[in-house]
Amino acid sequence: MASIEISNAVKSYGAVDVLHGIDLDIQDGEFIVLVGPSGCGKSTLLRMIAGLEDITSGAISIGGTVVNELQPKDRDIAMVFQSYALYPHMSVAENMSYALTLRKTAKEKIADAITNVAEILGLTALLERRPKALSGGQRQRVAMGRAIVRKPQAFLFDEPLSNLDARLREQMRTEIRKLHRRLGATSVYVTHDQIEAMTMADRIVAMHDGIIQQVGSPVEIYDRPANIFVASFIGSPAMNFLKGAYEIAQNDTTGIRLTDGSFVPVLPARGATANQTVTLGARPEHIALVPDGNGGIPARVELIEPMGLSTLVHVSLAGNPVKIFTLDRPDFAVDSFIHIAFDMEKVHVFDTQTELRLPPESEPHMARTA
Amino acid sequence: MNVSGNSPARKLVYWGSHYLMIGAFVVFALFPLYWLLKVSVTPNDILYTEGVRMWPSRTTWENYFFVLTQSNFPHYFLNSVIVAGTTAIVTTMVAAVTGYSFSRFAFRGKMIIVALMLITQMFPLVMLIAPIFKILAPLGLTDSLTGLIIVYTAFNVPFATFLMQSFFDGIPKDLEEAAMIDGNTRFQAFRRIILPLTLPGVAATLGFVFTAAWSELLFALMLVSSESASTFPVGLLSFVSKFSVDFGQMMAAGVLALIPACAFFLLIQRYLVQGLTAGAVKG
Incomplete structure (x- = not known):
């Protein structure tokens, strides 16, 4: 196993830069998830680590060796593809042993490795089958097996669960995590699914437009997003955003005056000046329904979405749609007015212009933002 | 799509015409080949004298023999x-x-x-x-x-x-x-x-x-x-x-x-x- 260092990596197609100076250190044994919307460059970055895309400038090293000029076969990495990319004309066993055969590993050793990995992944009964005789989940396992058998320096995953149905995806998510704990292999996992990112990562790398937006643990990214993009991308249902002006009242309380005149108190934000245009960010679970209307802000109910465990109340506030998460089962009439209150400890203040988060003055300075 | 409907008679008509059309096409496509074979086994002396017949009254391999050995x-x-x-x-x-x-x-x-x-x-x-x-x-x-x-x-x-x-x-x-x-x-x-x-x-x-x-x-x-x-x-x-x-x-x-x-x-x-x-x- 090895660490991966990416320094100032740039990728351009002609005049178009798709990755702008990526810096990222991946520790030995770490599980890193690259997450972002499609077109953000996460897959390109992964393919650059694999050697399937050239590096326009900058350097990528695996285990201390710069691999910029190395062919994929000489980088000692394994990759799991979204399409699984199993060789259709080979049996499961042949698929898994292909890399070892190419390395001229002794036959007995290969057989041992296959037996061992097949056992871990529950593939023992399927070894003689061709990929087309397997279900989606089984193919996924074979693709994993093919990677594991090699004992590579690092595992690369390119949206490996996207083709599975929801239940299987959930199951494989846990299995991959368990496997990672067992093998302790350095892993880089690309996904557009923020739930996968949250549940699997040691650290999440949130990317947008070829730039790393934030690197941090899932909880860090969720609780202290660096900017509006990260705040909106991570979390489901997504964060609510409301534009307003930052206000410092006479009694030193601070808050945001929304466009409809209502006032939302917030903790003093570092770097915010009076009357600055800011964006209030509030996750659905950080907005409370105020039953008696005492001190709440009035909002018009637009839709009630029962989710089983919880209910999502869609309201309109100052002309903006706002979603509220509640474990109660409210039965508001559509178009009726209710009162809501923002959790001042939990909501975020963003500079509307730079889109950066203005953290509360009480919060310690953050280590890593990009 | 269920063209044939449910009644056995309609099914019969549907599949019957289906195979009839395929059959017609196959005959049309293969007929020249058949004619090739037919003429090749027809003895020279009756080639023009018998008129148009689907199969000659006598057949012979001598054309093949000639082609393989004399030409x-x-x-x-x-x-x-x-x-x-x-x-x-x-x-x-x-x-x-x-x-x-x-x-x-x-x-x-x-x-x-x-x-x-x-x-x-x-x-x-x-x-x-x-x-x-x-x-x-x-x-x-x-x-x-x-x-x-x-x-x-x-x-x-x-x-x-x-x-x-x-x-x-x-x-x-x-x-x-x-x-x-x-x-x-x-x-x-x-x-x-x-x-x-x-x-x-x-x-x-x-x-x-x-x-x-x-x-x-x-x-x-x-x-x-x-x-x-x-x-x-x-x-x-x-x-x-x-x-x-x-x-x-x-x-x-x-x-x-x-x-x-x-x-x-x-x-x-x-x-x-x-x-x-x-x-x-x-x-």
């Missing part, structure tokens, strides 16, 4: 096998690597090359015979099998390339990328992973080029003058003399000429069927 036909045959076989193999090999590069790589001038290859397909062959003769003559390639092979290969490569490209396009890029990560160079990945999966495409291309070269007459007639380098379509013409056409022997030769083509397709049909239906069902 140059076995020699023409051999020439045709050499020319068509070599052309098919060389063309398919060239088309495989070219088609692969068209399918997988973006390179400068790719569109120009594709356009040029398309343009070569636009000219009627007749137009090109004179210049080709002029080019080949000083090189000593007229009146030679090598010359024919070169010309046929040149003419078939563009189409065969596009054919192969479409087969490569149907194979996901991920496969060779996986192979390259597993330890192959790109060429090894092509040879060990991609090519085996393209066997149906290879078979289809081989078959197409083989039949094209096997039955080509125009160049064979114009570029070759001696008996020793003639292919069988040219040989067939030798049964047409100034005063008569020896239909019996000509047809017998025709039937014999079908054999290699049939054998070839029999050999590749397993792959061919896969190839023609490839992509119909997601694997």
Whole structure:
């Protein structure tokens, strides 16, 4: 196993830069998830680590060796593809042993490795089958097996669960995590699914437009997003955003005056000046329904979405749609007015212009933002 | 869609007309072949005297016997096998690597090359015979099998390339990328992973080029003058003399000429069927 260092990596197609100076250190044994919307460059970055895309400038090293000029076969990495990319004309066993055969590993050793990995992944009964005789989940396992058998320096995953149905995806998510704990292999996992990112990562790398937006643990990214993009991308249902002006009242309380005149108190934000245009960010679970209307802000109910465990109340506030998460089962009439209150400890203040988060003055300075 | 409805009578009419149409087409398509066979076994003396009959009153193998033992036909045959076989193999090999590069790589001038290859397909062959003769003559390639092979290969490569490209396009890029990560160079990945999966495409291309070269007459007639380098379509013409056409022997030769083509397709049909239906069902 090895660490991966990416320094100032740039990728351009002609005049178009798709990755702008990526810096990222991946520790030995770490599980890193690259997450972002499609077109953000996460897959390109992964393919650059694999050697399937050239590096326009900058350097990528695996285990201390710069691999910029190395062919994929000489980088000692394994990759799991979204399409699984199993060789259709080979049996499961042949698929898994292909890399070892190419390395001229002794036959007995290969057989041992296959037996061992097949056992871990529950593939023992399927070894003689061709990929087309397997279900989606089984193919996924074979693709994993093919990677594991090699004992590579690092595992690369390119949206490996996207083709599975929801239940299987959930199951494989846990299995991959368990496997990672067992093998302790350095892993880089690309996904557009923020739930996968949250549940699997040691650290999440949130990317947008070829730039790393934030690197941090899932909880860090969720609780202290660096900017509006990260705040909106991570979390489901997504964060609510409301534009307003930052206000410092006479009694030193601070808050945001929304466009409809209502006032939302917030903790003093570092770097915010009076009357600055800011964006209030509030996750659905950080907005409370105020039953008696005492001190709440009035909002018009637009839709009630029962989710089983919880209910999502869609309201309109100052002309903006706002979603509220509640474990109660409210039965508001559509178009009726209710009162809501923002959790001042939990909501975020963003500079509307730079889109950066203005953290509360009480919060310690953050280590890593990009 | 349930066209046939539920009643057995309608089902019968539906399937009946279905098979009737297929049958009509098969008869229409195969009738000339049947006539070829019929004439080839008809004795010369009753060929014109019996009128139009579906089967002659007597049959004979003497036309075959004559063609095989008394004529140059076995020699023409051999020439045709050499020319068509070599052309098919060389063309398919060239088309495989070219088609692969068209399918997988973006390179400068790719569109120009594709356009040029398309343009070569636009000219009627007749137009090109004179210049080709002029080019080949000083090189000593007229009146030679090598010359024919070169010309046929040149003419078939563009189409065969596009054919192969479409087969490569149907194979996901991920496969060779996986192979390259597993330890192959790109060429090894092509040879060990991609090519085996393209066997149906290879078979289809081989078959197409083989039949094209096997039955080509125009160049064979114009570029070759001696008996020793003639292919069988040219040989067939030798049964047409100034005063008569020896239909019996000509047809017998025709039937014999079908054999290699049939054998070839029999050999590749397993792959061919896969190839023609490839992509119909997601694997």
